[in-house]
Amino acid sequence: MATGPRYKVPMRRRREVRTDYHQRLRLLKSGKPRLVARVSNSHIRAQLITPGPDGDETHAAASSEDLAEYGWEAPTGNLPSAYLTGFLAGTRARRAGLDEAVLDIGLNTATPGNKVFAVQEGAIDAGLEIPHNESVLADWSRNRGEHIAEYADQLDEPLYSGDFDATNLPEHFDDVLERLQEDA
Structure with a gap:
């Protein structure tokens, strides 16, 4: 480890x-709430946060x-x-009561079609x-999970070991999205 008077921890x-x-x-200087999107292999989290003198305040969150609660049976770490x-x-x-935000992807890499941009597209819809820039958003077919269903069709054995039939993912996505829109 570097030492000396010029080294800054x-x-x-x-x-x-x-x-x-x-x-x-840079995000705080915008003056808008932040849409904080955090992604792991098994879950996705999204929060709308505003800064305050006593710390950040979370106004809305979803995992x-x-x-x-809306009938989602598929795994929770994928693009849909x-x-x-x-x-x-x-x-x-x-x-x-919030109507605008800026995306905070944290230390995630800004790869086009990434899950953090899928979170952003869902919030925009x-x-x-x-x-945002339209070029970073994924195609609607990928948001619906058609690529997962096509891959599941190619396999000899069922994907997800019988818990959920991945070939039905696009239809399942549409059903859950419809329930979310009714609740909105």
């Missing part, structure tokens, strides 16, 4: 690879685990569940105004 959350303070400052989680977070934000 990074802040703790930067050392833990949890916060990019330069990006956070892919919440989709079970990311879109639905963003849609659910967007509807909850609209109920809380729910009625939030979020500045």
